[in-house]
Amino acid sequence: MxxxxxxxxxxxxxxxxxxxxxxxxxxxxxxxxxxxxxxxxxxxxxxxxxxxxxxxxxxxxxxxxxxxxxxxxxxxxxxxxxxxxxxxxxxxxxxxxxxxxxxxxxxxxxxxxxxxxxGLDERRWTRHQAWPEDRHPLVDALPAPGETPPDGDYPFAHIPGEGVYEIPVGPVHAGIIEPGHFRFNAVGETILGLEERLGYVHKGIEHLARGRDPAGLARLAGRVSGDSTVAHAWAACQAMERAAGLTPPARAVWLRALFAERERVANHLGDIGAICNDVGFAFAQYQFQRLREVWTRRNADLCGHRLLMDQIVPGGVACEPEALAALEYDHRHLRKALAGLFDILEDHPSLRDRLQGTGRLSPLTAAELGVTGYVGKASDQAFDLRRDDPYPPYDRYPPDVPRYQAGDVAARMRVRMDEIGISLDLMDRLLGDLPKGDLAVPFTTPEEGEGLGCIEGWRGEILSHVRFAHGRVARFFPRDPSWFTWPALEHIVQDNIVPDFPVCNKSVNASYSGVDL
Amino acid sequence: MLRILARVARTGNLAEPLEADLEALGAQMKTLAERRFAGSLALRAVDAGSCNGCELEIHALNNPYHDIERFGVHFVASPRHADALLVTGPVSRHMEAALKRTWAATPAPRLVIAAGDCACTGGEFGVSYASCGPVAGVIPVDARIPGCPPTPKALLAGILAAARGRRD
Known part of the structure; x- marks a missing residue:
C-alpha cells in the first residue's frame, strides 16, 4: 500500500x-x-x-x-x-x-x-438455454422456471489442420468434482488448445442476495464457493461493515484471520495430495488426506463445523472457539509431519520428472491475465493482500510471500508448501496475541451505502461488493480469484499432453461455483 | 531402505483405535453390500449445482480415516457402471439436462441419493430462475442426506439407509 x-x-x-x-x-x-x-x-x-x-x-x-x-x-x-x-x-x-x-x-x-x-466476444457465457438472449435476469422480469434444453450449439473455436481432433469433456466429469465443459483440440497426445465452457452451476447468487439482511447475505456469501467459505464470508462482511462504518472487535478480527489461515492450510494440504495423486504418487495422497482430515476434525472441535461455515457474521464471529489450547500442539505436530513428507516430495525423481516443466504459465502471460494467489506467485506475480494492502490483523503480521519464476506445476505446488509453513507461523503469532473481549458488535444495517471487501483467500484476492438500499441488500457481487485462473488454465495446458490435463487442472484448482455464481 | 527400516523401528505402532460408530456403520454396510450388491455398491457422484462444500466431504469418504471402499462402497467414473447416483447441489437449470441424461445412462434398478441440504430441499438457493431446487423435482429420489455439508459419517449412514431401502 x-x-x-x-x-x-x-x-x-x-x-x-x-x-x-x-x-x-x-x-x-x-x-x-x-x-x-x-x-x-x-x-x-x-x-x-x-x-x-x-x-x-x-x-x-x-x-x-x-x-x-x-x-x-x-x-x-x-x-x-x-x-x-x-x-x-x-x-x-x-x-x-x-x-x-x-x-x-x-x-x-x-x-x-x-x-x-x-469489441467483446459475442458468444453467451453465463447464459445457457434457460432464458432467451434478450432477457437479463438482474434487470428484466425474471425468466420463468421451466425445462432447460442442453446448451448444445455453443460455437466453440475449431482449429483446422490435418490430424487435429476434438475431445469434448463434461459437464459431468469422471471424478468427484464440479461440472463444466472442456473442449480440447489435440494432435496425437499434444493439446493445441483448450476452450472452457462454464456456467453450469449458475444458481442466481446475485439475484438471491437482493433483499436479504446482512446475516442472510453472510450465509449466502459463505456458499459462493464452499472451499472458500471463510474467505468469501469475510469479504462480504468486510464490505458490509465498511458500508455501515463499523469496526468489528479485535478478538473477532483475530479469530477471522485464524479461521482464514486454517482454511488455507486445509485446502493446500488436500491439493498437494491430489496433485501427487494425479501423477500416480498415491503415498503422498494418503498422507496429505490424512493430515487434512485431522485438521478438519479440529475445525469441528473448535466451532462445530468441519469447514468453518457460518462462523463469520456481520460485526464479528459467531461463537467462541473451544479447544484453542490444542492448536499449538497441532501446529507443532503438523510441522513435524510435513518436514518428513516435504523431504520425500523434494527428493523423489519420478515425481519431479512429472511436475517440473509441466503446465507452464509464463510470468508475462500471468501478468497480462492478472492472476493472483498461488498461480500468480508461481509465475512471478507476488501480490498478496495480507502484505500489500493489509487489513487487520495482518497489518500487525505481514506474511512472507513466496515467489517463483518457473510457473510450472512444481512451482505451484512449491508455493502451497511454503504457504502452509507461513500460515502455521502466522497462526502461532495470532494465538499468542489473541486479544480478549467481545466476539461481535451489533450490526446496524445502513439504509443506503456501499462497501468493497478485499480479502486474500487461499486461492488469491477476493473482492466483494455490497450495496444497501432501504436497509436491505440491493446488490452483491463476489469476485472470486478463479475469474483469472480459469483463463490461465487455457494457457497452461497448451503444448502439454492430454493425460497431463488433470494434474495441470489440479495445480490451478479454480472454482466453478465461484465464477458461475 | 535402511533409513526407512530404522524409522519404522523407531516410530513403532502409531495406529489409532478404530472409531466405534464408523466401524459399526461400516460393518452393516459391508454385510448389505455383500448380500444385495454382489459385494460392492458402485456410486457415481454428480454435482448438479453445489457450492463444492459437499464434494469436499464426499472426497473425505475416501481418505484413510473413512476409506469406505473397505465397506464395499466405491466411486465409479461412469454412470453406466453405477448402482446409485449421489447427487449434490440444488439442480441448476443449466445442469438439468445433464443430470437427466446421467440418470438415463445409469442401468436400472438404480438408486438416487440426494446429498446435502441443497439436494434435499433446495437449501440456501431454493427455486429460482436459475435453480430447479431439490433433486426430487428433476429425477426420482430414493434417499436424502441432510447437512450443509453432511459429514462423511452422515454420508455413509445415508448411503447405508438408501441401500437398505432398495426394493429388490
Whole structure:
C-alpha cells in the first residue's frame, strides 16, 4: 500500500490523453478511490490503465436510483482504484483488448445485466438455454422456471489442420468434482488448445442476495464457493461493515484471520495430495488426506463445523472457539509431519520428472491475465493482500510471500508448501496475541451505502461488493480469484499432453461455483 | 531402505483405535453390500449445482480415516457402471439436462441419493430462475442426506439407509 502516491501521475497521464474525470471520491468505496468517467472514455480508461501498468481486478454492473452503472476495479502497489461510469443505454468499449481476462466478467455483466460492450466476444457465457438472449435476469422480469434444453450449439473455436481432433469433456466429469465443459483440440497426445465452457452451476447468487439482511447475505456469501467459505464470508462482511462504518472487535478480527489461515492450510494440504495423486504418487495422497482430515476434525472441535461455515457474521464471529489450547500442539505436530513428507516430495525423481516443466504459465502471460494467489506467485506475480494492502490483523503480521519464476506445476505446488509453513507461523503469532473481549458488535444495517471487501483467500484476492438500499441488500457481487485462473488454465495446458490435463487442472484448482455464481 | 527400516523401528505402532460408530456403520454396510450388491455398491457422484462444500466431504469418504471402499462402497467414473447416483447441489437449470441424461445412462434398478441440504430441499438457493431446487423435482429420489455439508459419517449412514431401502 502506497497511499496512492502514483495516482497524481496516473491522473496527469489521463489528462494528457484528454480523458475527462467527472468526479473523484475517496469515500464511496473506501479505502479504494473512485474516478467517475464518461462512457465514451471507457476504452481510453482501459487502454491507459494498461499502459500505466495497473492490474485489472474486476468489473460489475449495477442499477441504482440514478440508472445503470458499470464499475471496474484496478490495482497498483496494493492501492485500489475504481473506474465507474453510467452508460445510460450506450455500449461501452470492452477492456478485453488490453486485459484478456476481462472478457468473461464483461460477458457475465452482459448476460445478467444487459450491459452492452463493443469489441467483446459475442458468444453467451453465463447464459445457457434457460432464458432467451434478450432477457437479463438482474434487470428484466425474471425468466420463468421451466425445462432447460442442453446448451448444445455453443460455437466453440475449431482449429483446422490435418490430424487435429476434438475431445469434448463434461459437464459431468469422471471424478468427484464440479461440472463444466472442456473442449480440447489435440494432435496425437499434444493439446493445441483448450476452450472452457462454464456456467453450469449458475444458481442466481446475485439475484438471491437482493433483499436479504446482512446475516442472510453472510450465509449466502459463505456458499459462493464452499472451499472458500471463510474467505468469501469475510469479504462480504468486510464490505458490509465498511458500508455501515463499523469496526468489528479485535478478538473477532483475530479469530477471522485464524479461521482464514486454517482454511488455507486445509485446502493446500488436500491439493498437494491430489496433485501427487494425479501423477500416480498415491503415498503422498494418503498422507496429505490424512493430515487434512485431522485438521478438519479440529475445525469441528473448535466451532462445530468441519469447514468453518457460518462462523463469520456481520460485526464479528459467531461463537467462541473451544479447544484453542490444542492448536499449538497441532501446529507443532503438523510441522513435524510435513518436514518428513516435504523431504520425500523434494527428493523423489519420478515425481519431479512429472511436475517440473509441466503446465507452464509464463510470468508475462500471468501478468497480462492478472492472476493472483498461488498461480500468480508461481509465475512471478507476488501480490498478496495480507502484505500489500493489509487489513487487520495482518497489518500487525505481514506474511512472507513466496515467489517463483518457473510457473510450472512444481512451482505451484512449491508455493502451497511454503504457504502452509507461513500460515502455521502466522497462526502461532495470532494465538499468542489473541486479544480478549467481545466476539461481535451489533450490526446496524445502513439504509443506503456501499462497501468493497478485499480479502486474500487461499486461492488469491477476493473482492466483494455490497450495496444497501432501504436497509436491505440491493446488490452483491463476489469476485472470486478463479475469474483469472480459469483463463490461465487455457494457457497452461497448451503444448502439454492430454493425460497431463488433470494434474495441470489440479495445480490451478479454480472454482466453478465461484465464477458461475 | 535402511533409513526407512530404522524409522519404522523407531516410530513403532502409531495406529489409532478404530472409531466405534464408523466401524459399526461400516460393518452393516459391508454385510448389505455383500448380500444385495454382489459385494460392492458402485456410486457415481454428480454435482448438479453445489457450492463444492459437499464434494469436499464426499472426497473425505475416501481418505484413510473413512476409506469406505473397505465397506464395499466405491466411486465409479461412469454412470453406466453405477448402482446409485449421489447427487449434490440444488439442480441448476443449466445442469438439468445433464443430470437427466446421467440418470438415463445409469442401468436400472438404480438408486438416487440426494446429498446435502441443497439436494434435499433446495437449501440456501431454493427455486429460482436459475435453480430447479431439490433433486426430487428433476429425477426420482430414493434417499436424502441432510447437512450443509453432511459429514462423511452422515454420508455413509445415508448411503447405508438408501441401500437398505432398495426394493429388490
Amino acid at each position: 502506497t497511499n496512492f502516491a502514483w495516482l497524481p501521475a496516473f491522473k496527469a497521464h489521463l489528462e494528457r490523453e484528454h480523458l475527462l474525470i467527472r468526479g473523484e471520491s475517496g469515500t464511496c468505496l473506501a479505502p479504494a478511490r473512485c474516478l467517475e468517467i464518461d462512457p465514451e472514455d471507457w476504452a481510453k480508461g482501459g487502454a491507459e490503465a494498461a499502459r500505466f501498468g495497473l492490474r485489472w481486478a474486476g468489473l460489475w454492473a449495477d442499477r441504482d436510483a440514478l440508472g445503470e452503472r458499470c464499475t471496474c476495479v484496478l490495482e497498483n502497489a496494493g492501492d485500489y482504484l475504481i473506474l465507474s461510469t453510467r452508460p445510460d443505454g450506450e455500449a461501452l468499449a470492452s477492456h478485453s483488448p488490453w486485459y484478456p481476462a476481462a472478457g468473461r466478467l464483461e460477458r457475465h455483466a452482459r448476460d445478467l445485466f444487459g450491459l452492452r460492450f463493443e
